[in-house]
Amino acid sequence: MNENNLFRINTGFLINQTVGAYREFDIDAPYIEDESKNIFEDVLATVRISRVQQGILVSVKATAKIETSCCRCLEPFQQVISCEFDELYAFHLRQNADADVFLPESGIVDILPLLLEYLTIEIPIKPLCDEKCRGLCVECGQNLNLGSCEHSAEKA
Ligand SMILES: [Zn+2]
Ligand SMILES: [Zn+2]
Numbered sequence: 001m002n003e004n005n006l007f008r009i010n011t012g013f014l015i016n017q018t019v020g021a022y023r024e025f026d027i028d029a030p031y032i033e034d035e036s037k038n039i040f041e042d043v044l045a046t047v048r049i050s051r052v053q054q055g056i057l058v059s060v061k062a063t064a065k066i067e068t069s070c071c072r073c074l075e076p077f078q079q080v081i082s083c084e085f086d087e088l089y090a091f092h093l094r095q096n097a098d099a100d101v102f103l104p105e106s107g108i109v110d111i112l113p114l115l116l117e118y119l120t121i122e123i124p125i126k127p128l129c130d131e132k133c134r135g136l137c138v139e140c141g142q143n144l145n146l147g148s149c150e151h152s153a154e155k156a
Contacts, residue, residue: 005112007032011049011056011089012107022050032064034116038123040064040081045115055090055103058111064119071126072135073143079127083118087111 006029014021029043045062063082070077089109090099103109134144142149 005110007045007112007115008108008110009047009049009058010106010108011058011103014049014051014056015091015103015107017051019051019053022048024048032112032116034120036120038066038116038120040066040116040119041078043115045111047111052088054093054096054099055088056107056109057086057088058109059086060084060111060115060118062115062119066123068124068127070129070133072133073129073145074136075129075143075145077127077129079124081119081122081124083115083122085114085118087114 006027014023025047027043027045027047029045031039031041032043033039041064043062043064045060048059050057050059061082061084063080065078065080067076068079069075087101087109088099089101089103090096092102096102130145136143137149137151139151140149142152144152
């Protein structure tokens, strides 16, 4: 992924345009991975790059899928997660002295680290295959989504 990073965006063409100019496009990636080995599949990011007063504003809305397992029934399933963020890449100007992030000389920004960070935040701590998941029988471990056991039948 690093060698051919789809999330490196050349914003150079916008630098000399008027404030308010923008371009919007989609980036599809079959697969991205972060340093903690979280794997995000079928990544679809809608990216808008805008020329603003202070520099270039990059706005991203993305969805991706992760392989996880249900915290109630322990079955593996694919969870769709989504995230949204903005990042301002400021020009190297005196009035921008206190900016957090500056636009590189090349005009090329890499949004992959940010995207991974924001997607990771959205990974659910207690994933559920379905809100109505019935979980496992505490007595025998039967997956109650697949059928009842003698214990669940007794209660019903
Ligand atoms: Zn479940
Ligand atoms: Zn049971």
